[in-house]
Amino acid sequence: MQLQRVGSFIEFGQKCQKNGATATFDGIAFPGKQTPDLVVDAITVIGVKDLDFAGEFVRFVRGCDEMEISSQKLYAWWD
Numbered sequence: 763m764q765l766q767r768v769g770s771f772i773e774f775g776q777k778c779q780k781n782g783a784t785a786t787f788d789g790i791a792f793p794g795k796q797t798p799d800l801v802v803d804a805i806t807v808i809g810v811k812d813l814d815f816a817g818e819f820v821r822f823v824r825g826c827d828e829m830e831i832s833s834q835k836l837y838a839w840w841d
Contacts, residue, residue, distance in 0.1 A: 787804075789801050
């Protein structure tokens with residue numbers, strides 16, 4: 763599971779949009795706490811046209827348990 767600031771996922775999603783891609787995050791948000799947290803189990807990015815962006819994805823999901831990178835999608839998940 764990925765623990766990061768909620769804002770970092772929003773920023774990454776915005777970068778995906780700017781690059782013509784769509785990001786989907788699967789996980790759980792904990793908004794009721796003083797400091798909201800987000801636990802992400804998987805990230806899927808579809809529509810990547812720039813291979814440099816694939817490198818940015820790899821940096822963003824560092825520490826994931828597994829990753830798939832293809833011309834169709836970028837996918838990372840945590841067990």
